[in-house]
Amino acid sequence: MPYINIRVTDEGVTAAQKQQLIAGATDLLQRVLHKDPATTVVIIDEVATDNWGVDREQITARRQREQAAK
Known part of the structure; x- marks a missing residue:
């Protein structure tokens, strides 16, 4: 049973x-690895931007800096 875990920041991803x-x-696993969609599990985790960092910086701070620069 294939298991896919997708993690995104919690910034308004819609249903x-x-x-x-x-x-x-x-579809990707079916096409590339010939996995049965009926047994493929997909989990989407939404992570608070305070808990996600890139290049030594929290995404919350990065977004605030980007907004201020506009």
Whole structure:
């Protein structure tokens, strides 16, 4: 049983977008690895931006800096 874990920041991902991720990831495993969609599990974890960092910086701070620069 394939297991796919997708992690995104909790910045307003809609239910429709999550459905697209689930379908797309499932289709990818079917197409590339010939896995059965009926047994493919997809989990989407939403992570608070305070708990996600890039280049030594929390995403929360990065987003604030980007907004201030506009």
